[in-house]
Amino acid sequence: MKAFAELLDRLVLTPQRNAKIRLLVDYFRGAPDPSRGYALAAIAGTLSLNTVKPALIRDLLLERMDDVLFHYSYDYVGDLAETVSLAWEPPPDVALQDIPLGEVVERLQRAGRSEVRSLVRDFLDRLDTSGRFALLKLATGGLRIGVSARLAKQALAEMGGKEVSEIETLWHGLEPPYLPLFLWLTGEAEMPVLKTPAVFHSVMLATAVGDGDLDGLDPADFAAEWKWDGIRVQLANVGGARRLYSRSGDEISSAFPEIIEAADITGVIDGELLVGGTMRSNRATGTFADLQQRLNRKTVSRKLMDEYPAFIRAYDILFSGERDIRPEPFRVRREALSSLIEAASPQHFDLSPLVGFSSWKELDELRSSPPDPVIEGVMLKRLDSPYMAGRAKGPWFKWKRAPFNIDAVLMYAQRGHGKRSSYYSDFTFGVWAEGEDGASLVPVGKAYFGFTDAELEVLDRFVRDNTVERFGPVRAVRAEPDSGFVVEVAFEGLNRSTRHKSGVAMRFPRIARLRPDKLPRDADRLETLQAMMGTQR
Template identity: 60%
Template sequence: MEDFAALLDRLILTPSRNAKLKLLTDYFRATPDPDRGFALAALTGELDLPAVKPAMLRALVAERIDPVLFAYSYDYVGDLAETIALVWGVTASPATGPRPAPPSLSAIVETIAASSRSEGPRRVAGFLDMLDATGRWALLKLVTGGLRIGVSARLTKQSLADLGGHEVNEIEELWHGLRPPYLELFAWLDGKAEKPISSARAPFRPVMLAQPLDEGDLPRITPDAYAAEWKWDGIRVQAVSDHGVKRLYTRTGEDIGDAFPDVLDGLDIEGAIDGELLVGRLDGEIINAGSFSELQQRLNRKSVSGKLVISHPAFIRAYDCLVDQGEDIRALPFRTRRERLERLVATSLAKRIDLSPLIPYDDAEALMEKRSAPPAAIIEGLMLKRWDSVYEPGRPKGPWFKWKRDPYTVDAVLMYAQRGHGKRSSFYSDYTFGVWKSGAEGTELVPVGKAYFGFTDDELAEIDRFVRRNTTNRFGPVREVVHEADRGLVLEVAFEGLNRSTRHKSGVAMRFPRVARLRWDKPPREADRIETLEALLSAAD
C-alpha cells in the first residue's frame, strides 16, 4: 500500500504527461502481482468496492472529531479524503507499541471487497490506524473511487503499452475481456506468456479522432478529396451488436448501455457503428433531435426509469461503420465504409439509428457559409473526412478535420467561488458568474453558468487572491464574493451554445462555458445583460 500511496502522491504533483507515464510504467514494472493489477483497476476506474461510500466515511470521522470542526477543516483543505487523512492522525489514540506493518494493496482490496456494508467502514477504520497520512489519503481515494490525480484511463493504458513494447490500441482491444487483477495481461506484457485472447463479445474498438481545421488546411478541402457532414452536439458513441450481445460505449470505452436500454433494444443490426448519441422527442414514429441539455438528463446514470425513456428517447446518428456482418472493415477507405454503413442502417427497422447526412459543396468558401449558418441549433460545426482515409485509432493529422463554429462570448461578473480538487484543492478555481437582469426589485445579477477552466496558472492565482480578499459570505465550501455595480471581477466567458432551463433563475444554461480572459479593465456595471443571452436563444429557436 505504501508504494501505491507514493505513486498517487507523485502523480498528483507531476504536471508533465511524459513524467506521469514514466512513473506509471516504473510502478507496474517494479510492483508484484496482484498489487499492480488492483492499482491498475483503481487508476482506470474498474475497481468497485460497494461496501464503502463517502457518507459512511463522514459518519466514521464524526465519531472522532466535532462535526463543526471537521466542517471547517474540510472547507480549508477542500478535499474529503485529504481532510479525513489529516484529522485521523490527530485524533488517533496514542500508540502503546510499535505500529503494525502496513497492509499490502491487495490485502486491503480483497478484505474490503469481501465485506458487507456494515463491516466495510470498520475495516477501513482498522486500515487507517495502520497507515501514515499519505497512506490514509491513498486508501480513502481508493475506496471511494475518486482518485482525481490527473491520470486518465487512456494514459494508464499507454503506460502498459510502454511497459510491454506494444501499441496502446492492442491494450484497448483486449481491455473489455479482462478482469482485475489482470494476471494474464501482465504476464504477456512481461514476456512470460502469449497475448491474451479476448473472449468478450461486442468488444470496444479504439476510436478515430479529428484534428481542428487550421486556416492553412483550407486549400486542401475540395469535394473530390473530402466528404463533409455536420458535427452534432451529442456524445460520441460506438454501438456494437455481436451475435446477440449488445454494447454501447463512449469514445473512451466506458460501457453506458445500462443508461440507454432503448438504444440497445433498437440495435437490430449485426456489426459496429460509430456515431453520435442524441436524445429528442417523438414526432409520430420519428425522433427529432433535442438539445444537449435534454441528453444530459440521461447521462451519468446507472439505470433509467421507464418514464424518462419515454420522455427523452435516445437514438444514434451514425457516421461510420467499423464492423459489418462480422467483417472488420476499418482498413477500407471511408467512401467504401460509408456505402457499407448506408446499407447496414437501411436494414434497421427499430428507428433508433439514422444516418448523418453528407453535405454537398463546391469549395471551402461554400462550406464556410454553411458552417456559419447551420440548419439546426444542435449542430456545432462541420466534420471533414478524406474519402480515402482508413479508420485509424488515435488523432492522425490530415484524414479527418473538425471545423467548429466560433464560440459565443459574454462578459459576466464573478459571484461565487469554490475550491477545486486534486492539485487545485488549495485554490478557489470553480467559479459561478452572472449577468444583469431587471426585475420588480431593481437590477440584479443572476447566475448563468459555472466554469473551472480556460485560465492560466498565473490567472488562477490572481482570481484566488481576489476571492480571498473580497469574500462577503460563506455557504459551506462556497464563498460569495463582492459583485456590485462598481466593485467586482468581470470575466469574459466563452461558450458553445445555450439552452433554456427551468432549474436556473436566469432561465438559461450554458454549454461548455470557460473563462476566456479576465476583464480587470471593465467595471461590473458594464457586463452583459440577460437580454443578450435571450436574443441568442431566440435565434436558435
Template identity: 75%
Template sequence: MKPFATLLDRLVLTPSRNGKLKLLTDYFRDTPDPDRGYGLAAIAGTLDLKSVKPAMLRELVLERMDDVLFRYSYDYVGDLAETIALVWDTSQNADVPQADDPGLGEIVDLMNSLGRTEVRSAVRDLLDRLETSSRFAFLKLVTGGLRIGVSARLARQALADFGGRDITEIETLWHGLTPPYEPLFAWLEGEAERPVLATPAIFHSVMLSTPVGDNDLQNLDPQDFVAEWKWDGIRVQLSRSGETRKLYSRSGDDISGTFPDVLERINFEGVMDGELLIGGTARSNIATRTFSDLQQRLNRKTVTGRMLEEYPAFIRAYDLLFEGEEDIRAQTFLKRRQKLEHIIENAPHDRFDLSPLVPFSSWDELETLRKAPPDPVIEGVMIKRKDSVYQAGRAKGPWFKWKRDPFNIDAVMMYAQRGHGKRSSYYSDFTFGVWADNDGGEQLVPVGKAYFGFTDAELEVLDKFVRDNTVERFGPVRAVRATPEFGFVLEVAFEGINRSNRHKSGVAMRFPRIARLRADKLPSEADRLATLMAMIDEKSG
C-alpha cells in the same frame, strides 16, 4: 498500499504527459500482482470497491478530535480526505502497528467482503494501520474522489509502453478483461498467451479528427473531401456480435446499461461509429433535442421507464468499422459509407439514421454553411477525405473538424469553490452570472460554472479575490461580493447555449471556460440575460 499512495502523490505533482507515463510504467514493473492490477483499475475507473459516505468519515474523525478544530483544519486544507489523513490521531490505538502496511489488493478484498454493520469498524482499523499518504489514498478510493489528472486512455498507453505493444491492442482487449488484470500483465511480460476475451463485442480505438487551422484547407482540393454536420451529442461506438450488444463512449467506457432502448433495437451485426442524440431521427420527423436533454440520460446506473419515454435516444451513424465479422477499416470512406447506408436503410427507423453529407464545391461555400447550420443541434462540420481508411488515433490530414465560432459574454463571479488534487488549496471552480430584470430592478442570476481557461498566475488573482471578498458561506461554497459597482468580471467563452428548465436562469451553456479576466470592466457592464436568450433565438431561428 504504500506503493500506490506514492504513485498518486507523484502523479498529482507531475504535469507532463511523458512524466506520468514513466511513473505508471515503473509502477506496473515494480509492483506485484494483484496490487498493480487494482491500482490500474483505480486509475482507469474500473475498480469495484465498496464506498464509504463522507458523513461516516466525519463521525469517525470527530471521535478523536474537537469539532471546531476539525472545521478549521478542513477549511484550511480544502479536501476532506486530505484533512482526515493529516489529522487522524493514532495515539488512542498505539497497539496497532502502522508498519504493517496492507497491500492494495488486501484492502480491496477486505472492503468488498464487509457486511453493512462491519464497515465502520473496518474503516477505523484501516485508518489506524495506514500511514498518512496511504490513508489519504485509501480515503480517496472509498469516497470515489480520485482525481489525479490521468485519463483511462493514458493508463492504457502506459500499459502499451510497459509491454512494448500498440495501444490499439490494449484497447481491443480492455473491455473483455476485469481487475486485477493478471492475464493481461502476464501477456505483456511475455509469460502467457494473449488473453481470451470474455465478450466478443469489444471496443475498437476510434479515429479522431484535427481542428481546422488557419491555412489547413488552403492547399487541399475540395473535390477530394466530403463534409458532414458535426452533431452536438456524444461520440459512441455500437458493437454487436451474436447476442452480445455493447455501447461504448469514444474513450471506451461501457455505457450499455444507460441506453437499453438503443441496444434492444439493433437488428444487424458489426461495429458502427456515430453520434448519440436525444429526440427523433430524421426519418421520424421528430426534432432532435439539445445536449442538455442528453445530459438527463448520461451517467445513470438505472434508467426509469419515464426517462426512456421522455428522453428517447437514437444513433446518427457516420461510419462502419466491421460489417458482421469482417473488418472493413482498411477500405475507403466512400466504400464504408455505401455499406453503412445499406445497414441503416434496414435498421429500425426510430433508433438509427444516417448523418447526411453536406454538398459543397469550395471551402468558402462550406464556411458559409458552417456559420449558419440548419439545425440548432449542429456545432460545425466534419471534413473527411473520400479515400481515407479508418485508423485509430488523430492523424492530421484524413479528417478535420471545423466547429462554429465560440460564443462570448461578460459575466460576474458570484460563487467559488475549492478545486481538487493540486488545486485543493485554491478557489478554482467559479459560478458566474449575468443581469436579469426583476420587480426591484436588475439582479444577478447564475448562468454557468467554469474551472479552466485561466493560467496559474490568473488563478492566484482569482483565489485572492475570493478570499478577500467573501460575504457568505454555504458549506464548501463561498459567495463573493457582486454589485453593479464592485465585483469581478469574467469573459466567458462557450460552445453552445440552450434553454433549460433545470436552471433558474432558464439557460444552459455547453463547455463554458474563462477566456479572460476583465479587471477593466465594472460588473454593471456585464451582459444581460436577454442577450443570452437572443443567442438562443438566433441559433434556433
C-alpha cells in the same frame, strides 16, 4: 499502500505525459498481483468502493478532533482526504504498517455496511500520512492525478510491448484486478479470450481546425458532414451479441434497449446517439438536454422511451459482418455503411448526410449558419483515409461554430483539487435579472478552466480579499453593481433548465478573459441569454 501512495505523489508532481507513462510502467512491473490490478482500476476509474462515503470519513475524524478546528483546517487545505490524512492521530499503542493495496481493496469489498466504519478507522490508525491519503483517495474515487484511462492503457501497452488498440479491445471484457491481462503483458499467458465477441474498438478522433490548418489542402480531397450535438457511440452486433458503447468504451446498452432490440445490422458502426426523430421521419432532432434525460440510467421506462426516442446517426463502419474494413478508404466504408443503414430500422438508424461544398470559404459560411440548432459545426474527412484509432492530425478535422460569449460577474468560488487545492479555482458566475426589488445577479454557470496560471493568481487573490460569506468550502464574493469582478465567459450553447434559478444552463462554459476594465453593472443581462437561446432555435 506505500508504493501506491508514492506513485500518486509522483504522478501529481509530474506534468509531462511521457514521464507519467514511465512512472506507471515502473509501478506495474514492480507491484505484485492483485495490488497492481487494483491500482490500475483506481487510476482508470473502474474501481468501485461504494461503501465508503465522504460523510463517513468526516465523522471518523470528528471522533478525535474538534468540529470548529476541523472546518477551519478543511477550509484551509481544501481537500477532505488531505485534511484527514494530516490531522489523524493514531492511538500511541498502535504500530504503523505497510498494508498491501490488494488487501485493503478486498477487505473493503467484503465488508458489510456495519463493518466499514471500524475497518476504515483501523486502516487509518495503521497507515502513515501518505498511506492514509492514498487510502482515502482510493476509497472515494477522487484521485485527480492528471492520468486518464487512455494514458494508463498506453502505459500497459509499453509495459508489454503491445499496441494500445489491443489493450482497448480487451479492456471492457475484463474486470479488476485484471490478472489475465497482466499475465499476458508479462508473457506468462496467451492473450485473454473474451466471453463476448461484441467488444469495443478504439475510436478514430478528429483534431480541431486551427489557423492555417486548411491552407494548401484541396477541398476536393475531403468529405464534410454536420457535427451533431449528441454523444459518440459504437454499436456492435457480432456473433449474436449486441452491445452499445460510449466513446470511452463504457457499455450503455441498458439505457437504450430499443436501440439494442432494433440492431439487426451485423457488424460494428460508429455514430452519434441522438433523441427525437431520424432524417427518415418528420420528427425534429432533440437537443443535448433532451438526450440527458436518457443518459446514466441502468433501466429506462416505456414512458421515457416514448418521450425521448433514441436513434443513431451513423457516420462510419468498422466491421461489415465479421470483415474488418477499417483499412479501407473512407469512400469505400461510406458505401458499405450506406447499404447497411438503408436496410436498418428507419426509426432507429439513419445515415449522416454529406455537406456539399466547393471551397473552404463556402464551407465556413455553412458552418457558421447550420440548418439545425443541434448542429455544432462540421466534420472533415479525407476520402482516402482509413479508420485509425486515436487522434492523427490530417485525416479528420472538426470545425466547430464560434462559441457564444457573454460578460458575467463572479459570485462564488471553491478550492480546486490536486495541484489546485490551495487555490480558489472553481468559479460560479451570474448575470443581471430583473425582479420585484430591481436587478439582482442570478447564477448561469460554473467554470474551472480557460484561464492561465497568472490569471488564476489574480482570481484567487480577489476571492481571498473580497469574501463576504462562507458556506462550508464555498465562498461568496463581493458582487455589487460597482464592486466585483467581471469575466468573459465562452460557451457552446444554452439549454433550458429547471434546476437553475435563471432557467438556463450553459454547454461547456469556460473563462475566456478577465475583464478588470468593466464594472459589474456593465455585465450582461439574463434577457441576452434568453435571446441567444431563441437564436439557437
